[in-house]
Amino acid sequence: MSFSSFGYLIKEGFKNIWNNRMMSLASIGVLVSCLVLTGSAVMLTVNVTGIVNEVEDKNVTTVYLDDNISELEAVYIGKTLEKIDNVTTAEFYPKDEAISAYRDVLGEEVFKNMTGDDNPLPHAYHIIMEDLSRYDETVKELLKVDGVAEVSSRSNVAEKLTSLSTLVTVMSFWIIVALAVISLFIISNTIRMTMFSHRFEISIMKSVGATNAFVRVPFIIEGIIIGLVSAGISIGLLYLLADAVLKAAEHILPFNYTPFTEVMWPIIAAFVGAGVVVGALGSMVSIRRYLTHEGNEILGW
């Protein structure tokens, strides 16, 4: 295809959008909604996963040792605990420290006589797990260790957050799939309208010997432009939307939220890619009918 032809065909693509602007606008609107929803789903997944990770990092499980265990034995047990799978760190928490922590909270008088050998508290370890979803099996492993008396129960919040994170990821995936199908349908419908209004030109093009590829190009370009414009608008909207929502969320629940700018480039790449693919595919689907027909059949005469 010559340069002249290509320039001409691109111009025709733009003209199609302008001549069919109400329909183009409608499909850009629908596509933008689809992309913004998709982007929101991605942002939600990213942030919920981020929060769960943050909570996991803070989530310390306490392992209490048997009463009669000496400090030296406790250090030895600590080495065993650290070797257990899924245990990231095991920090020794001696009973002296525990009692002074109680004393700080409850006042000097209460625990006055409970220092040294009279300390009724056991030695303990603070354990951080790598993956909270494997909490139960890890606890079983911890209890098997000689000298371990008890393991503190898990934080309810972390448990709920983990299942929420899974739910959000699965839901986001299906929302994105559904929206992709809708977008494809919308674009192909728009292009079908354009083709219908151009059926006369198409019949002339074919009668003077235009190849199918040539007839097709302006419509594919139209689809791609609609896709790209929608991608641009939705990225702008998401930028503003995510910023506002996250700011509001920070007031309610103070977590380190992932801002839009941090995940922006992959999203932009995905949107532009999706815009081009959906635009091209959508238009190719609707062109078929006109390319397999000849002469007056195209015009329906």
Place this chain on the structure above:
Amino acid sequence: MIEFKNVSKVYSSNGAHALDNVSLNIEKGEFVFIVGSSGAGKSTFLKLIMHEETPTRGSITVNDMHLEKMKRRKVPYLRRTMGIVFQDFRLISKMTVYENVAFAMRCVGKKNRTIKKRVPYILDLVGLKDKAQDHPSELSGGEQQRVSLARALVNNPAMIIADEPTGNIDPEMSYEIIELLSEINKRGTTVLVVTHEHELVKSFNKRVITIENGRVISDSGEKETFVAI
């Protein structure tokens, strides 16, 4: 140029026999009228030449291409060897005369530079140099048909096929259009004119093929050798 050998066409939709065992031969550089009443099979004849339809039986050769087994993607290259003029002109109303003619060149991928040189030349040839920037609606029927003819000619096809070119224009203009086609024919282009206007045909001394009920009932220019077969 065009060769039909025992061609029959039966439409599967209604079982109508549009063409029945037609054999004929049109040589390069000829000027031929195809006449017959409506429904006689003239349109089918044209559709077969343009490969809008395929024959039920028989073989068709157009410009050295065998149509009965032609692949779909080759069809555009067949169309480029023929310029088609329609009864209803088929001009794009929102384009100017110039653009309508240039459109045909764009469709086959010609360069802008070539288009700029060729279109004015062709418009001059059909006598519409001054109307280049007019829109079809501003022209008379005869002028519109000349634009249509310019569009058919612009890609320099080996033949021109005119389907009832005078059907929508007044008799004086009709005469002019056929004159113009005759002029183009003298430059070496094969011309095929389908019409039902016998008066018009009579005033030109050209080969006339008459089709009735799907058969060729007379052919004024049939070669002796062809008759012998």
